[in-house]
Structures are given as structure tokens and as C-alpha cells.
Amino acid sequence: MNKIKKSFFCQNCGAQHVKWQGQCNTCKEWNSLLEEIVSNESQQNWKAQNQINNSASNALQVSQIRESDETILDSSDQELNRVLGTGIISGSLILLSGEPGVGKSTLLLQIVMNLNFKALYVSGEESQNQIKLRAERIKSSSNNCYILNETLIENIFDQIKKIEPAIVIIDSIQTLKSINIENSPGSVSQIKGCTEQFIKFCKKTNIPVFLVGHITKDGQIAGPKILEHMVDVVLHFEGDRNNVYRILRAKKNRYGSTSEIGIYMMESIGLSAVSNPNELLIPYKEEFLSGHAIACILEGSRPLMIEVQALVSSAVYGTPQRTSNGFNSKRLNMLLAVLEKRAGFTLGTKDVFINITGGISVEDPSIDLAVITAILSSYHDISVSQEHCFSAEIGLSGEIRPVSKIDQRIKECSKLGYKNFVTSKSSKIQKSNNKTEIISVSKIEELINYLFG
Secondary structure (H helix, E strand, C coil), rough: CCCCCCEEEECCCEECCCCCEEECCCCEEEEEEEEECCCCCCCCHHHHHHHHCCCCCCCCCHCCCCCCCCCECCCHHHHHHHHCCCCCEECCCCCCCECCCHHHHHHHHHHHHHHCCCCEEECCCCCHHHHHHHHHHHHHHCEEEEECCCCCCHHHHHHHHHHHHCEEEEHHHHHCCCCCCCCCCCHHHHHHHHHHHHHHHHHHHHCEEEEEEEECCCCCCCCCCCHHCCCCCEEECCCCCCCCCCEEEEECCCCCCCCCCEEEEEHHHHHHEEECCCHHHHHCCCCCCCEEEEEEEEEEEEEEEEECCCEEECCCCCCCEEEEEECCCCHHHHHHHHHHHHCCCCCCCCCEEEEEHHHCCCCCCCHHHHHHHHHHHHHHHCCCCCCCEECCCCCCEEEEEECCCHHHHHHHHEEEEECCEEEEEECCCCCCCCCCCCEEEEEHHHHHHHHHH
């Protein structure tokens, strides 16, 4: 009887160690080593399993490589096509992650149910009847979509050979296992081994594969960090459960930009794409209220109007509170320090609360000017007209810095009916026929004089 061999694998980077130790030698992560069984048998790949010719590849010059006529598949989802670039690239391995219940499975099921070509949806978490009920709820039906409830990767490749789909969905990679790996599903060995088989499958057959990935309590994708390096595209589906909006972001994309986002709205019949989010993110108010400002941010190539809410009040306890929702709290502390140092506002004894409406998290620094405006509006208890839109970055010395693609932002504001666009005096703005008036300021003092002077 052969002796069972065991080893220790890092849950962060997947590195193998012969004995347990507190810190991984490769990624320097602490307390990340777990013991797993190491199989002595040589692992069969998907090609040996399906008896497909395993001929060696030949090196070719770039000019000799011929592109296929169908290298891009239309997903029939405009938002997904926007995030991926132009569509689903043939032979690509795409990893989709997100919080539990955010709508990952619903999004992928809607996509495959609307395709004009064969698709195989493999679920290791739901039965075929459960998926059928969800498909009826989202009112989708297709004869091109095949549903499979399976967790053994060898059986999945048998079904792929039999059905010959044009796209494969795996929900999720943490539930799969191989008979050649003697560890439980979700372990580093199983996740890495199964992903390697799908990589070989994608590159040799040109069939794209979507992998759904679970995330940990820290917001990271479960499994080794090398999983994100192995795949071609990493998508993150985010959103607040208490809000109807969902955002699809590309954290990694070998075929396009990582700055594009797709916006969806969760409804009772599933997810619907939001083609013009500005009409939904900016609510109409019959009266002007203090502590509100409209920012024009840029997510990829799409300008978005975001409402910033601020509340400044006297601190009841000894230490003032600094709370932000959808905005970086460290950047909020920096802006408050600039206001106190450069503009003379005593905010050290004030509680400051910032909220970005719509459940959206903003990283574009052009929102700084709107955040400053909302804080000053709440501080003075003076409302700012909804006809104003703000877009500029704030420097540490109190200067108002320009942002990129300013003409595109102004054009979007003009289309939505904003009369005044407040930005940096250093911005290079081209002359146009926009009806929006450009208000240029260079320092915070000029902004205060213009709005509250």
C-alpha cells in the first residue's frame, strides 16, 4: 500500500511547502498554509480524457498567424460587451466574482438564454429544476441553452464533447473536483488543477468559458491568488443588497480596457441593463436642500452624474466622526484638512458624513470638487442650485486641478440640461456650441466666493 503524501499549500498564492510554517516564503502572507494530499498519479488532462489529438504546436511569425473569421462572439448584452471591449473573445477564460446574492448566476443565465448559438450552463450549486424555475422567473426560454448539474470535471468534458457548445458557463469553480486530485472541492489543488484544464481546453478549441468565483469575507476571490493571473479576464459584480443598482467592473482584461463599467438594475424579473443611468441616479427635487452637489465623473468612456450628500454637525462626543459611504474615507480626511488649513474652516469639532447616492462607489478624483461643495453647503446651511455641476480635483495646497476628458463631461452636462459647469481654470476646454456656461476657478477661496459670497 502506497503511503499518502501530504504537503502544505498557501491559500493566497498557491505555493507548496514541505512543512507548516507561519509565513509563506513566496508571498509573505501570514497563517495561510493548509495541509492537502498530494496525488502520486499523473493527472490526465482534458485531451487525454476525450481522446483528442495532442499534437505539438509550432512557432509562427506574427505575420503568419491568421485570425479566425469568428473571433468575437456577441453576448447580446450591451453592458457586458462594453466591459469586455467588443464582445466575448473566442478561447478566452473569464472569471466572474461577487458577493453572495448580488446576481452573478442570474446575469450569466440571462446571457446564455438570449444567445443564438449553443451554450452549456454547468451548475454545481443548483439542480436543473431550480435553474428552470429561475429561468421562468426572468421570463427567458431558449432551445440553445443546455443545463447540467455536475461537479466532476471529467463528466463535464464528456458532456462538452457530446453537445459541442459555443460557450460554457461554470457555476462555480469552487464546487468542481477531479478524480485525479485527492482533495476536497474548493482546496488550492482542486481550484488550480481544474482551472489549468479549462485553460488548455479554451486555447485548443477556441471555446470561451465563464467561471464563477466565490469571494471571502475580505472581498477577495476564494482560492489562490494565482487564479486571477491564470485567467484572461477578471470581472467583479458589485452592488448593495439594499439598492437596485449593480455594477460590472473589469479588474483585468487582456483584450480591452479595465476602466469600463456596466450598470444594471435588479428587478423582480431579473437584471435589466441601464443604458442612460444619469436619469436614474439624479432624483428630481421640488426644493433645494443644503448639503447636496452634483458631480460629473468618468467611468471608462461613460460620463456619469452623481449626487453627493454631506452632513456637517457639532460633535456630541469627544472625538468627531468621519463617515463616508461610496467615497474613500482617507481622501475625505485629506479634503477636510485642506478646508481647515487653506480655507480657515474649523471642522475639527464637527461630525462629517458623506454619502454617494445610488449605492455606487466612486474612485474618480474629479468628484473632489462636489464633495467640497456639499460639505460647505451643509456647513453654511445654504443650498446649491441643481443647475450646477462640478468636476475637478483638489490639491493639498487648496488649488483646483484639471481632470481628463473635460470636453466629454461638458457635452454630457449640456445634454442633460445643466446650465453651469464648475471646473478648474487650468482645464483646456475646446470651443463648442454647448449651452452650458463654464465657471473656472483656481482655488477653494474662489469657489467659496462664487457659491456663498
